[in-house]
Amino acid sequence: MADGILGLGSGQAASLNSELIEKLKTAERKSAVAPIETKIEKMTKEKVIFASIQTKVAELLDTIKPFDLFVSGGVTAFEQKSATTSGDSVTFDAADIKTLKKGTTTVNVGQLAQKDVYESLSVNGSNKDAIINQGTLTINGKDFVTTNMTYQQLATAITAESGMNANFEQVGSNEYKLIIKSEESGTANKLEITGDASVNLGFNHVLTAQDMKATVDGVKYSVSSNTLIVDGLKITANKVDSKVIDNGNEVYTSGSSINVVEDNTQIETLMKNFVTKYNEVISLIDTEVLSADSALGDKSSIRGIVSEIKDKLFGSYGTSGNKSVFNFGIELDKYGGLTLDSTKFNKVVQEDMSSLKDLFLGTAEKKGLGTTLKETLDNMKFSGGVLNSYESSMTTREIILNESKEKAEKLLDAKYQQLALQFSAYGSLINQMESSFSGLKLMIQQSVAG
Structure with a gap:
């Protein structure tokens, strides 16, 4: 007589376990999910x-x-130019290569442009945060009332106005000064400082605004900046050239030049x-x-x-x-x-x-x-171009593949979750049947023995 029920043998419910489910799931995953992952x-x-x-x-x-x-x-490749330079009173740069003229350009610098600069009398560290209360400071017609103002507050108020800047700076180990400068160089940007506070604070005119003066190929320029643009050439003055008096005339003994040529x-x-x-x-x-x-x-x-x-x-x-x-x-x-x-x-x-x-x-x-x-x-x-279209297509295909993989994995998980529940129910039923069969088997054995 065969052991167990219908030849299953005893303890068969134990074989319906999670290990068996994982083996079945792994086998099916190879055909349902793995191809998508590939x-x-x-x-x-x-x-x-x-x-x-x-x-x-x-x-x-x-x-x-x-x-x-x-x-x-x-x-373009056909508009390339090269240049050789001499002298160090100016630096040359191409403002616009397209308009840059061929040939030699000679520059002489007679004067550099500079800002207007004023400084106050110095105060020591113990007074640097004190209230000024020295009357009104007038700069280019703008009044700054120093009542209840510190030096730093006055500097901030001046800087807020167009055309001027101010800083309250430490100029020594225990020495501070209020320094006021024009925002730009040149005589057109000079500052006029008046008022009681200008006297009381002892403002001194330490640098006077002036224009840059230069000649470019003999043409005289007087401009507020140290930079000129002539025939597509950007010229920045760095220092004043040397000159001598010859028969009552100023003659430059140094200068700078640039020679521009086509470069094929x-x-x-x-x-x-x-x-x-x-x-x-x-x-x-x-x-x-x-x-x-x-x-x-x-x-x-x-x-x-x-x-x-x-x-x-x-x-x-x-x-x-x-x-x-x-x-x-x-x-x-x-x-x-x-x-x-x-x-x-x-x-x-x-x-x-x-x-x-x-x-x-x-x-x-x-x-x-x-x-x-x-x-x-x-x-x-761009949109509609072959590279753009291919990239868009590739992105779409990637999204579809990832969605397909996610869907396949969810279906697989759901299927084997359900199978696990079924296995659990089958296991309980088999255990009940095997328990009943064991009792019947014992009765039969006793009957035969009697």
């Missing part, structure tokens, strides 16, 4: 690859900007940068699109990046529509990348710059290659 892991890799593509396209965009007719914040030496470097970054973009995208193991989810869209770039690169440009990059030393290699024939390219730079400008810059009415390609690459990252 897709999520692949998407993580896809995001890394896409970020690399975005970076390479952005780098290519940066290299074509100097060849854009509408370049912002700078000049950078064009080849800029073009090489473009060729390098173009090849990096093409190589990266081709590798990913052609690889069977690539994590890219939409290779067709990524391939579209290359198609858009090549469509513009291989086009015809110029006023007559007859110019191509392949006429100027840029060539295709056997792998579809670009190479630059420096000898041929530099010959064009030296002998036919206008044609090169026509090819790359073009005009507002007929845009050149650089202008067109810059706009194309720019538009890729």
